[in-house]
Amino acid sequence: MKKLRPYRQILPWIIPGILLTVWFAACRFGWVPDYLLPDPFRIVKTGYIYLFAQADSGPYAGRFLADASASLLRVGFGFSLAVVTGIPLGVLSGRVATCRRLMSATVNGLRAVPGICWLPLALVWFGIGMRTTVFLVALAAFFPIYINTAAGTRQVNPLLYQAGAMLGVGRIRGIFAILLPAAMPQIISGLRLGLGLSWAYLVLGELTGVPNGLGAVIMDARMLGRIDIIIVGIILIAILGRLSDLLLNTTLCLFFKSARRSA
Amino acid sequence: MNKPLQLIRTLPDIKKEQPALAIRKVSKIFPSDDGYLNVVDNVSFDIAAGELVCLLGPSGCGKTTLLKLIAGFIKPSAGDIQIQDRRVSRPGPDRCVVFQEDALFPWLTVSENIAFGAKGLIPKDRLAAEVDRHLEMVGLGAFRDYLPKEISGGMKQRVALARVLILKPQLLLMDEPFGALDAQTREDMQNLLLSLWEEFSHTIVFVTHDLVEAITMADRILLMGSNPGKIRSEIPVNLSRPRKKESNAFHSFFRNLRSRL
CATH class of the missing domain: 3.40.50.300 (P-loop containing nucleotide triphosphate hydrolases)
Incomplete structure (x- = not known):
């Protein structure tokens, strides 16, 4: 890795720094009332209590671990479902023209439906809780994964195939030795987009009266007027989302040469 | 007789x-x-x-x-x-083909490209030595760990030649x-x-x-x-x-x- 000059390292933190200062000033000088936007210190304190305090020592105290693990489980399940269906179907429709035509109207039609429309239906089908959220997450993450995999595998240079065929690579080995590595940059984009959407739909799924999870905490806090908890929840989701994206990228780079070298 | x-x-x-x-x-x-x-x-x-x-x-x-x-x-x-x-x-x-354009696998290094087709044909213990021999044959010994995007057009065609010669077509x-x-x-x-x-x-x-x-x-x-x-x-x-x-x-x-x- 190239070593960055110091000012280049500071660069990404400038905008968050300004925002934080403005926020701080707005609360200190009373530009916005406290019940709409609590000051940053309150947020830090609430965050500390939510994360580290003894459980049941107060409202929201120490609930983070239970909420986060419930949410992570839902995202993990939903996203995995989207991966195991999206990638194989994407490869199929990327390589087989018949499959592409067969799927195109259905996928594009379903894709046009805003994900939130599925919520009432999912509630009726699966009830409140785990299964509804997993369904929504999987549905939302499926489309970017499927579409990017299909586009990526479709654009693979046919010369690479011919080269593979002449080097004695059969159809099945070709999928793993040529097709997937060649399409890897787009597959990675699809996975990352899908994971981002997973978090969005996680919160949507958890807004519907489940007892635990980060989305549930945010909704619960709104009813009780605890703006500080809402903001803590948002920040934690942002952090977890970013961490999961990093984890995804690192894992892919660890296991696939083509992911490592496509950057 | x-x-x-x-x-x-x-x-x-x-x-x-x-x-x-x-x-x-x-x-x-x-x-x-x-x-x-x-x-x-x-x-x-x-x-x-x-x-x-x-x-x-x-x-x-x-x-x-x-x-x-x-x-x-x-x-x-x-x-x-x-x-x-x-x-x-x-x-x-x-029957091996050397293509007009660069048809190397972009995610594999020079030596991995050369080894690609030979993997099933040459026993594992001899593969590395064979790849080395063919790298030298086309004069790319110093570039074994480079990716195709990092080498010139002429070098790419040398790799393309080496990866088929190793199969003894x-x-x-x-x-x-x-x-x-x-x-x-x-x-x-x-x-x-x-x-x-x-x-x-x-x-x-x-x-x-x-x-x-x-x-x-x-x-x-x-x-x-x-x-x-x-x-x-x-x-x-x-x-x-x-x-x-x-x-x-x-x-x-x-x-x-x-x-x-």
């Missing part, structure tokens, strides 16, 4: 007479907007083992299509292609392999290929539209014409090797060939 002796003496002769590649009345027709396009039309020729034959013709005359037919990437509409007694039906490592198919290179690099690559050919005597079918290249390389030139794609004439190149491009013999051959186009 005599018969077995005779057999032993005549067997190699029979094998020598059999062509390494036999093209028999091969046609390839593609559908086009207004009917059909006869890209390759009733082409027949033989190539002997160890021979270097150039398919020479303008672009669009079907020479690349003919090469793809021999490689087995596409099937002929009519006719038969045979390599020693076997009919070509699909691509295989006995009977037949080497080259589709304007040096067409995209600058003049100096092209000449270096021609010399490299000729020296490898002298050492290993592969059978080579070399597609080009460059007269000078054809005269430099070929034992025999098959001159192709388009619409429909046919072999117009067959010209043996009886210049002694190594051929000097500035020699009088080369020049008069060039003029003679030029006048026949």
Whole structure:
């Protein structure tokens, strides 16, 4: 890795720094009332209590671990479902023209439906809780994964195939030795987009009266007027989302040469 | 008493007479907007083992299509292609292609590209040594861990050559392999290929539209014409090797060939 000059390292933190200062000033000088936007210190304190305090020592105290693990489980399940269906179907429709035509109207039609429309239906089908959220997450993450995999595998240079065929690579080995590595940059984009959407739909799924999870905490806090908890929840989701994206990228780079070298 | 002796003496002769590649009345027709396009039309020729034959013709005359037919990437509409007694039906490592463009796997390093096809054929313990040997053979020992995007066009074609030579193919198919290179690099690559050919005597079918290249390389030139794609004439190149491009013999051959186009 190239070593960055110091000012280049500071660069990404400038905008968050300004925002934080403005926020701080707005609360200190009373530009916005406290019940709409609590000051940053309150947020830090609430965050500390939510994360580290003894459980049941107060409202929201120490609930983070239970909420986060419930949410992570839902995202993990939903996203995995989207991966195991999206990638194989994407490869199929990327390589087989018949499959592409067969799927195109259905996928594009379903894709046009805003994900939130599925919520009432999912509630009726699966009830409140785990299964509804997993369904929504999987549905939302499926489309970017499927579409990017299909586009990526479709654009693979046919010369690479011919080269593979002449080097004695059969159809099945070709999928793993040529097709997937060649399409890897787009597959990675699809996975990352899908994971981002997973978090969005996680919160949507958890807004519907489940007892635990980060989305549930945010909704619960709104009813009780605890703006500080809402903001803590948002920040934690942002952090977890970013961490999961990093984890995804690192894992892919660890296991696939083509992911490592496509950057 | 005599018969077995005779057999032993005549067997190699029979094998020598059999062509390494036999093209028999091969046609390839593609559908086009207004009917059909006869890209390759009733082409027949033989190539002997160890021979270097150039398919020479303008672009669009079907020479690349003919090469793809021999490689087995596409099937002929009519006719038969045979390599020693076997009919070509699909691509295989006995007929290796060096493509016009860079067709290396971009996610593999130079040495991994060379090892790619050899993985199933060469036992694991010997593979690394074989890859090293072929890296040296094409003069890329120092670039083994580079990715294709990090090396020049000429180096890429060296890798493309090494990754097929490692498979020890009977037949080497080259589709304007040096067409995209600058003049100096092209000449270096021609010399490299000729020296490898002298050492290993592969059978080579070399597609080009460059007269000078054809005269430099070929034992025999098959001159192709388009619409429909046919072999117009067959010209043996009886210049002694190594051929000097500035020699009088080369020049008069060039003029003679030029006048026949």
